[in-house]
Amino acid sequence: MNKKLTATLVMTSLLASVFTLQAGAANDKQVLKDEKGSVHTVTGSLGKVGGGSAEARAFAALDKVKADFGFDSAAANFKIKKSHKDENGTAHTKLDRVIDGIPVFGEQLIVHELDGDVQGVTGTFEKLSKGASKASVKEKDAVQGAIAHTGFTGELSEAPTTTLVYYPQNGKAVLSYQVDVRYNAPDAAGNWQIFIDAVSGNVVDAINKIDFAKPGGGGGGGGGGTGATGTGTGVNGDRKSINTSLVNGSYVLEDTTKHMFQTNGSKIVTLDYRNGTSTQYAVTDADNVFDASTQRAAVDAHYYAGATYDYYYNQLGRNSINGSGSEIKSGVRYYSGYNNAFWDGRQMTYGDGDGVNFKAFSGALDVVAHELTHGVTDYTSGLVYRDQSGALNESWSDAFGAVLDSGDWLLGEDITLPGYGAKAFRSMSDPNTYGDPDHMNEYVNTSSDNGGVHTNSGIPNKAFYNFATAIGSRSIAGKVWYTASRDYMTSRTNFSGARAATLQATAALYGSNSSTYTALQSAWSAVGVN
Template sequence: MNKKVITTLVLSSMVASALSMNAGAASDKQVLKNETGHVHNVVGKLGKVSGATADERALKALDKVKGDFGYAQANGHFKVTKSHKDDNGVSHTKLARVIDGIPVFGGEMIVHEKDGNVQGVTGSYKDLAPTAKKASLSSAEAIKKAVASTGFTGELTEEAQAKLVFVPKADKAVLSYEVSVRYMDETPGNWSIFVNAVDGSIVDSFNRVEYANHTLVKAKPGGGTTPTTGTAAVGTGTGVLGDTKTSLNTMLSNGTYYLQDKTKATSVQTYDYANSTSSKTLMSDIDNVWDTSVQRAGVDAHYYAGKVYDYYFNEHNRNSYNNNGATLVSGVHYSRSYNNAFWNGSQMTYGDGDGVTFIALSGAYDVVAHELTHAVTEYTSGLVYQNQSGALNESWSDAMAAVMDSDDWLIGEDVYTPGKAGDALRSMSNPSAYGDPEHMNQFVNTTSDNGGVHTNSGIPNKAFYNFATAIGSRSIAGKVWYTASRDYMTSSTNFSGARAATLQAVAALYGTSSSYYTALQTAWSNVGVN
């Protein structure tokens, strides 16, 4: 697709100089800023804090950098949400910014400390004047307005939920209800809609359905009986491309085999929509040889979901996307001639394609890996699916897919345009081959596709490619990218912050004197992110 570049982002030499230094392990404090001059990291040996828990220490650590970020004090303005200790014993404690106890959307901070020694603080801060202290609208009224704004009139897949937040708008914090609206009718929705809590107007909204393909085509998980007991079995199956899967984990219950894998620390389940958009049933077979044409898409969705689970579990000690054993649900044969695949916040869904643009999308290992990585990102950094953070969300899915499906640097090539050889949805090595930018001087400023999330992902994609090829290891590059997402990125991280996050991750894993650290600096600099 042809894209018109209408803006060029140029990073300041001050930022370039700061970020070229040893982020995360310096002897002196460094204040790292993005291209607009806003602080996104303070790193170095920032001093000692006391406290019996990481939560207590984190609040005290924030006071050490209050002058750099621009707030008066941490107490009463930030609230701990969760904390994780990595293999080096460093605690990464995430805190939400609050105004009068109400969280500010996208206002997270992360404190990195070990045994009270503060190593850095990640996040952003801007003075905001709250527009109101109390809601005039009820949550029920806000939900009605949010659902109405989508234009959807059918049954939601789950009850809409609303919570009070402050939404940053210029120098204001607009008191709003953040309403989650999820449905899977002809056009799937996983909306975050922000309703002004005083006058009921829509402050902002974005659809968090995360697609493999940026062309939004038309698309409720329904019922179907899922056996709760049975015996583990191993079958064989034929995939979308005609290949044989000889180790297909299934379950035998009352004489019938189901695409349900209970050999892992979670359950992997694969359903058939049978070309509907309203109901699905667990795929079944009588002899555990899954070789019919209807079964092929299910075979691949099931097999590849298991492989992705195994990758995250074996390589990163992560038990499913939420790290707490969430069931991996896939649905195939969605709608008719559906040219897409997506993660909707609770499951993966795959269309059969129209036979021209796509064949069944579950037939591509990298597409499955891409979609499930969106789920992982939702529970690690939680990157907001808009603008630069949204492009990073897409890029992290592409990068981890390229680690798992490592035969090439293309995304979706196995199922895209079956009548044309050698092409793909995207290329990590050569984004511009598919009309995507690969340097910041090509950055596309657009309001479509949530701010060009599939387009501008080409820039961090190329950075990942540069790094992985320079060090000769996709596995190590993937470990750095995963660690960055888990420990060093917030929901509002932008490209400059992603560079800092990955540098801190590689420093934590391999040290600042390693060749990996230098290679990563160069990888980002070569795409204009400094």
């Protein structure tokens, strides 16, 4: 799959977390830095804080580490985003960085605190010189400029949205409109975050957040039905039992059997683009036996979405993508001969493949789990889809694909055809086989593919493989990865920060003196992330 990107290999030294022990301190405080010297974690017994809520205690905790991260006042630089308690009762409170009340894109800190005992703070704080304080460009002009930048001239999927933010760029905080632009198109889909300088109107940066299964691009669900159990034939000819609903005399692919439906009426819904790119149609059947050739992609998308939901709910206690029982929506048969699958921020979408290189992309459990996990990541860490954080975004999706489809360490092997010339998209056990690095000394510096997010994912992929095989459990490894994403990672977490986050998650789940913790340390060190 990955054709090796032409790029300059960088990183003259291995990525390392620098542990600076506080000399003479009465606690076990550690300050962890990445290879560039930026602090990403302060951990240890950091002392007691008071306050009547986790949010109040979080601000007090930040003031304990302000010198380490480099800010002068917690209250002046942060605002609460959300807080939750984990299974041990530890509160994880995420705070967004602000300048004069305006959010700084991609910068958060998370305070970890148990009954007033501060256990650590993770995240990023970059020293920035503030630019303009007031926008002079009109919002509608920023939207027009953002749409023009995409090059798309068709009808958008929904109206663009705008948010005024400060965008970190070269040590400056650039006042910008963040314009979110969404569309579907035959050649590529768009889920853009485009940053327009609010003073000059120039494009500051642009990120297409469409989370593809592999590099390159290549209607509603109804309601009020009666639950039923049907059967269907999948992409690879296998028979499956599927949860359906009877609506207006026809069976449709709506699953009302999950806890999400019991709590707030949400369903798993699978629709059909019918080889278009805009309208989606219900997949219907008169006798509840979905065995037509045009139904096979839908059968697999529906069944595997249910299996992935069950894993997250039964094994990790997560109720759907947003954690609160949101609808899970899939669209199949996108365009004609489309060789990819993607998460667009709202739903999963699957192409049928061209019949030469690929079968329908929903025919692989690991692909479906991969795409749904992109949605989960949106609601947990929110990893920015660029450079190392983007590679982690891809890698975390690959990891859960491998947890659910546990027969091998490949991604996409169930849908590749001889024309593709390879057995799968990627390998977690041997990333080099598919042209991906498995060690930091092979890290690829490139502007392609949002900074090589699919390529450089090979490094954390190999770390996950090392860890899971060392402890003999993909399930435990998956639980650690999920806990890290939920509780210890922010939107700009890099590889060094991911090592620290997964170790903190392991310590919370199994103890820092456990063999599991030691195995994880070795797993990351083996790929050059120390």
